[in-house]
Amino acid sequence: MNATSPNAPTSTPAPVEGADCHNGKEKLIAQASAAGKAEVLAKYAKDYPVGPHDQPQSMCPAFGSLRVGLRMRRTATVLSGSACCVYGLTFTSHFYGARRTVGYVPFNSESLVTGKLFEDIRDAVHGLADPTKNDAVVIINLCVPTASGVPLRLLPKAINGVRIIGVDVPGFGVPTHAEAKDVLAGAMLAYARQEAEVGPVAAPRAGLATSPTVTLLGEMFPVDPVSIGRMLAPMGLAAGPSVPTREWRELYQALDCAVVGAIHPFYTASIREFQAAGRPIVGSAPVGRDGTMSWLEAIGAACGVSREKIDAAKNAVLPAIDGALKAKPITGRITLSGYEGSELLVARLLIESGADVRYVGTACPKTAWAEVDREWLAARGVHVQFRASLEQDKAAMREFNPDLVIGTTPVVQAAKEQGTPSLYFTNLISARPLMGAAGAGSLAQVVNAALANKERFEQMKNFFEGVGTGHSAGVWETQPKDRPEFKAAQLARIEKARKSEEAIGC
Numbered sequence: 001m002n003a004t005s006p007n008a009p010t011s012t013p014a015p016v017e018g019a020d021c022h023n024g025k026e027k028l029i030a031q032a033s034a035a036g037k038a039e040v041l042a043k044y045a046k047d048y049p050v051g052p053h054d055q056p057q058s059m060c061p062a063f064g065s066l067r068v069g070l071r072m073r074r075t076a077t078v079l080s081g082s083a084c085c086v087y088g089l090t091f092t093s094h095f096y097g098a099r100r101t102v103g104y105v106p107f108n109s110e111s112l113v114t115g116k117l118f119e120d121i122r123d124a125v126h127g128l129a130d131p132t133k134n135d136a137v138v139i140i141n142l143c144v145p146t147a148s149g150v151p152l153r154l155l156p157k158a159i160n161g162v163r164i165i166g167v168d169v170p171g172f173g174v175p176t177h178a179e180a181k182d183v184l185a186g187a188m189l190a191y192a193r194q195e196a197e198v199g200p201v202a203a204p205r206a207g208l209a210t211s212p213t214v215t216l217l218g219e220m221f222p223v224d225p226v227s228i229g230r231m232l233a234p235m236g237l238a239a240g241p242s243v244p245t246r247e248w249r250e251l252y253q254a255l256d257c258a259v260v261g262a263i264h265p266f267y268t269a270s271i272r273e274f275q276a277a278g279r280p281i282v283g284s285a286p287v288g289r290d291g292t293m294s295w296l297e298a299i300g301a302a303c304g305v306s307r308e309k310i311d312a313a314k315n316a317v318l319p320a321i322d323g324a325l326k327a328k329p330i331t332g333r334i335t336l337s338g339y340e341g342s343e344l345l346v347a348r349l350l351i352e353s354g355a356d357v358r359y360v361g362t363a364c365p366k367t368a369w370a371e372v373d374r375e376w377l378a379a380r381g382v383h384v385q386f387r388a389s390l391e392q393d394k395a396a397m398r399e400f401n402p403d404l405v406i407g408t409t410p411v412v413q414a415a416k417e418q419g420t421p422s423l424y425f426t427n428l429i430s431a432r433p434l435m436g437a438a439g440a441g442s443l444a445q446v447v448n449a450a451l452a453n454k455e456r457f458e459q460m461k462n463f464f465e466g467v468g469t470g471h472s473a474g475v476w477e478t479q480p481k482d483r484p485e486f487k488a489a490q491l492a493r494i495e496k497a498r499k500s501e502e503a504i505g506c
């Protein structure tokens with residue numbers, strides 16, 4: 001690295017104090033840029049555009065990269081960051097059933113400032129680079145090491161044949177945990193693509209595919225890739241691996257596909273790698289009748305499949321989807337929001353099942369690969385909000401007065417408070433099939449059960465009536481007295497401090 005490189009540190013890394021995911025974003029960006037991270041932050045800003053507001057309210061983005069690493073066989077995943085962040089990320093990983101060790105390289109102000117942290121990371125990587133145990137070691141820089149310029153790019157690319165992948169995943173550079181999955185998946189695909197370009201690579205565990213394959217981009221319920229495989233068979237195609245993959249060698253198989261199905265449309269870095277490998281990309285997914293029909297058409301066309309075979313594939317699956325949709329219709333008005341990237345697909349399936357969907361909010365950005373679904377929904381009068389904020393999700397709930405709210409935890413909480421039946425998107429919708437006939441039947445089951453719960457929610461609302469809200473929430477002998485004058489005085493002091501900081505230019 002020469003001194004003129006945009007990544008070259010321009011100053012000694014300094015500890016970043018008083019800044020976290022809730023404040024100091026501008027300072028952190030400025031500091032990280034000065035410490036050699038300008039290039040990577042510019043890439044993230046292009047890949048994961050924010051707006052209309054600053055950043056969706058969601059969990060720590062680094063969880064997405066951590067999850068991708070922890071789900072891979074023979075992969076050691078190590079965090080470099082503040083202990084409180086690592087505690088939260090480790091807790092969340094095990095809450096979601098990681099069953100793998102989360103590695104951690106601790107630091108303090110001294111090791112951060114003196115550069116010792118990087119040496120500690122390098123030692124940790126050498127210790128984990130045992131080819132009998134690991135194919136890859138992943139190091140994830142969280143906010144503080146990224147802002148301080150800890151240079152993961154200086155790690156060796158491989159040790160004893162074990163690949164070393166270092167990624168910066170700061171909350172001030174990557175907007176959502178969904179996109180953080182793409183940061184690591186994209187970095188792994190880039191590495192695997194370069195390996196495949198220079199020589200032979202490991203074959204898939206189950207041997208080479210006998211038919212051209214469709215790589216599926218996005219985390220799905222395990223039955224969905226199987227359903228997709230069945231739908232593709234009449235066209236002489238097979239379902240390839242899902243990306244993020246569960247094993248390093250699957251990356252080669254994923255790259256060696258006929259076409260990529262961008263089931264989740266926000267994998268910008270991964271799509272760049274597939275395009276560099278010359279693979280065409282098809283958006284959307286086989287959900288509901290319309291979705292399945294157009295997806296099979298688009299995949300068939302991208303693979304040069306004959307009209308006869310495309311029609312055979314459609315004829316084989318569409319009657320079963322029609323049957324499932326008719327057998328379990330959904331009646332009711334629904335608003336929907338989430339941060340998984342599959343929100344538009346779920347909304348399509350709900351509408352085809354008969355639901356009156358008025359609003360879809362997603363924390364993910366608008367990309368070219370979401371366009372087919374956005375257009376389909378817009379044509380049916382649905383308001384689609386990309387980079388949706390919690391306030392927008394809650395405002396939609398109030399405006400449309402739905403019979404059912406599907407959303408993130410705070411949205412569901414607000415719905416429960418007003419006595420509206422509600423379902424958690426991540427735990428209850430993402431944890432079931434969506435594709436083909438299996439998806440139509442399964443989604444209707446959970447949604448109809450929730451819609452039938454209106455009376456219970458009313459009972460719950462009545463039961464909790466009168467226990468207070470805000471400052472008086474709870475059961476009290478003496479009701480707490482609100483003191484708005486304290487809050488006003490504190491706000492005035494904060495504003496004064498802000499103005500004096502501005503005046504002295506800090």
Ligand code: SF4
Binds near residue numbers: 060143144
């Ligand atoms: S690493 Fe995550 S939890 Fe820690 S400060 Fe950054 S965004 Fe917040």
